[in-house]
Structures are given as structure tokens and as C-alpha cells.
Amino acid sequence: MLSSPQSRGRALQTGNLRSVHHIAFNVVDMQASRHFYGNILGLHELTGDEVPTTLIKLVAAGKVANFVTPDGIVIDLFWEPELAPPDPNPQRAFTRANHLAFDIDPALFDRAVEVLKENNIAIADGPVTRPTGRGIYFYDPDGFILEIRCDPN
CATH class of the missing domain: 3.10.180.10 (2,3-Dihydroxybiphenyl 1,2-Dioxygenase, domain 1)
Structure with a gap:
């Protein structure tokens, strides 16, 4: 069951969610995406000790790249070369x-x-x-x- 606007339970208060922590995108062509975010948009790519510890192996394998916006929001790119089109089943990754x-x-x-x-x-x-x-x-x-x-x- 997906979220419903008719929910009647308690709600988080305004201000409880403090900020966007990170945004993750699936990409088909990692090199083209790294070029776009790093060279065209001018975002800083995290390297070496800047890479989150949970992503070090994936970054080293070329399966993930991490960029940071000037206000500190991290954009993670996940390489998905066989990315499927949208699917109505929300348990299948899409877009x-x-x-x-x-x-x-x-x-x-x-x-x-x-x-x-x-x-x-x-x-x-x-x-x-x-x-x-x-x-x-x-x-x-x-x-x-x-x-x-x-x-x-």
C-alpha cells in the first residue's frame, strides 16, 4: 500500500526534518554523468578520504560517484547500465x-x-x-x- 493523503495518524512537526541529506540518482553512463556534474555543473567530486566509508568500494569499482553542492548536499550517482523503464510496481527501481x-x-x-x-x-x-x-x-x-x-x- 502506498502513502495516502487521508492518513489519520500522528504527524512530524514542521522543522523536524532539518535538511536534505543527499540525493541519489541511477545513471546509465557513469563517465558522461561524472563529466556533467563535475565539469559542466562545477560540483566538487568527493575523492580519497572525502568518500563516505560505506561507498569506498563502490567508488573504487566505478559503480558510484559522489558530488557535493556548495551548501553541502551530496549527490550520489549509481551506475545502472541496464536501467529499466518505469514500472508500476514500486518495489522495482525505476526512473x-x-x-x-x-x-x-x-x-x-x-x-x-x-x-x-x-x-x-x-x-x-x-x-x-x-x-x-x-x-x-x-x-x-x-x-x-x-x-x-x-x-x-
Whole structure:
């Protein structure tokens, strides 16, 4: 079941979601995308110690590239050379976008999970705990994957 605007459960308060943490896009041609984001748009590509620890192996293998906007929003490019066209089943990845992640205070993360569940929001994955923090992935009404994540306590 996808998210419904008729949900009647509790809601997060305005200001709980603090910022966009990162944006991830699936790309068919990694070299062309790296050129576009790095050379044409002039975004800084993360290299060496700047690469998030969870992505080091994927970056080294050429399967992920990371760029950062001047205000600190990271754009992750995931190489998907056999990218499929849109699919009505939201559990199948579709379009060029992977997911949009919102950052939240770690003290509010569990509450955010409760809010999603109380409103019968379809959960794609999680909650998950990683060295870089906690996250939960869920679908919007159109089947696009969103994430609420927080840094480690």
C-alpha cells in the first residue's frame, strides 16, 4: 500500500526534518554523468578520504560517484547500465532517481519511524543501522523511495 493523503495518524512537526541529506540518482553512463556534474555543473567530486566509508568500494569499482553542492548536499550517482523503464510496481527501481533522503535529529528518529507506521506508509527497508547512522526507506504516493536518516548518537 502506498502513502495516502487521508492518513489519520500522528504527524512530524514542521522543522523536524532539518535538511536534505543527499540525493541519489541511477545513471546509465557513469563517465558522461561524472563529466556533467563535475565539469559542466562545477560540483566538487568527493575523492580519497572525502568518500563516505560505506561507498569506498563502490567508488573504487566505478559503480558510484559522489558530488557535493556548495551548501553541502551530496549527490550520489549509481551506475545502472541496464536501467529499466518505469514500472508500476514500486518495489522495482525505476526512473533515473534512486531516493531522496531527509536528515533528522537522532533523538527524533524512532518517533519518525512510529509516525510512518501509524500512517500505514509502505516501508521499503528498515529501519537499518550502519556505522554512518540509522535510516528507514519508504515510498511516497507515486512509489518514489524516500529516506529519513540520522547520524550516529
